Amino acid sequence: MHRDENCLFCKIIAGEIPSNKVYEDDLCYAFYDIEPQAPVHFLVVPKEHICCAAAINGENSGLVAHCFEAIAKICRQLDVDSYRVVNNCGDQAGQTVKHLHFHVLAGRDMTWPPG
Numbered sequence: 001m002h003r004d005e006n007c008l009f010c011k012i013i014a015g016e017i018p019s020n021k022v023y024e025d026d027l028c029y030a031f032y033d034i035e036p037q038a039p040v041h042f043l044v045v046p047k048e049h050i051c052c053a054a055a056i057n058g059e060n061s062g063l064v065a066h067c068f069e070a071i072a073k074i075c076r077q078l079d080v081d082s083y084r085v086v087n088n089c090g091d092q093a094g095q096t097v098k099h100l101h102f103h104v105l106a107g108r109d110m111t112w113p114p115g
């Protein structure tokens, strides 16, 4: 499993920084966002360090599918049947942590288009 020693989310996955875990399996880790933007707001990350969505390729795209399977499973467990999945890729889109992650937001009306 590739890890980046300087990466905040790699440290969270390893348990070196505490987090409020929602779900974990061999390939992904999910935890509540420290600054929630909705009544339900958690992040799903592959355990493998992938910097961003632009680095998804034929070798690692199975991890993305796996994250979405986990999202569906977690939402069923939380009894959440409507939710938004967001990925920010790159600085202009607002990506602040350079480890691929999917925001899952629920529990309030969502606006479209997003800001």
Ligand code: 5GP
Pocket (backbone or CB within 6 Å): 008, 017, 019, 020, 031, 032, 033, 034, 035, 036, 087, 088, 094, 095, 096, 097, 098
């Ligand atoms: P981004 O801005 O890269 O799309 O999303 C990064 C997210 O990580 C933000 O929503 C931010 O609140 C969250 N975050 C940053 N640091 C921590 C932390 O130490 N713990 C948790 N649980 N979330 C964090």
Ligand code: ZN
Pocket (backbone or CB within 6 Å): 003, 004, 007, 008, 009, 010, 011, 048, 049, 050, 098, 099
């Ligand atoms: Zn990382």
